[in-house]
Amino acid sequence: MSGWVDEQARPGTPADKSPSPHSQDSTSDLEPPLRAPHEDRWAWRRRIRANPHQLRIYRAVVAAIGLLLVLLGLATGWLPGPGGIPLILGGLAVWASEFRWAHRLMLRLKHALHVYQGWTRRRKIVSWLVFLAACGLIGWGYLAAVGPPTWIPFEVDRVLAVLPGVDIPG
Numbered sequence: 001m002s003g004w005v006d007e008q009a010r011p012g013t014p015a016d017k018s019p020s021p022h023s024q025d026s027t028s029d030l031e032p033p034l035r036a037p038h039e040d041r042w043a044w045r046r047r048i049r050a051n052p053h054q055l056r057i058y059r060a061v062v063a064a065i066g067l068l069l070v071l072l073g074l075a076t077g078w079l080p081g082p083g084g085i086p087l088i089l090g091g092l093a094v095w096a097s098e099f100r101w102a103h104r105l106m107l108r109l110k111h112a113l114h115v116y117q118g119w120t121r122r123r124k125i126v127s128w129l130v131f132l133a134a135c136g137l138i139g140w141g142y143l144a145a146v147g148p149p150t151w152i153p154f155e156v157d158r159v160l161a162v163l164p165g166v167d168i169p170g
Helices: 043-050 052-076 084-096 100-117 121-146 154-160
Strands: none
Touching (some): 043 052, 084 100
16 A cells, blocks of 8 residues: 555665654655554554555545535535535545645644634734725625626615615616
């Protein structure tokens, strides 16, 4: 099984110290960030990892489930309720169980969250205000370029008519 960290060291490394599965070595980003097959904590997954054919099928299924969750998150992000972001993060977590690139991305997101938690209350408020202002500018730019959608109620059209550069079809 190419790419897995096994009991023996890779060529060019000392025999007593095998490379970490999380290290930045020459292995592919598609390799899982997990331990060697015999070190997996679940017996069913140890059996799958011991068979290269089953492992390819398993990884294809994991990739498909992760993609489905991400696509559902993107499709439901605009709906009310907990649709978008939790589904996207769930898909990323599914991918992170098998793919090194997703695992690294998940670690970056966790680090960013810890950094954000260390911010002062004032800095958090200012960053949210800047974020909301940027979203408002993007929304205004869209309305100015394309115009408001035809399905919005008349009352909203009247409010949007006061925005500079937004033409209401009449």
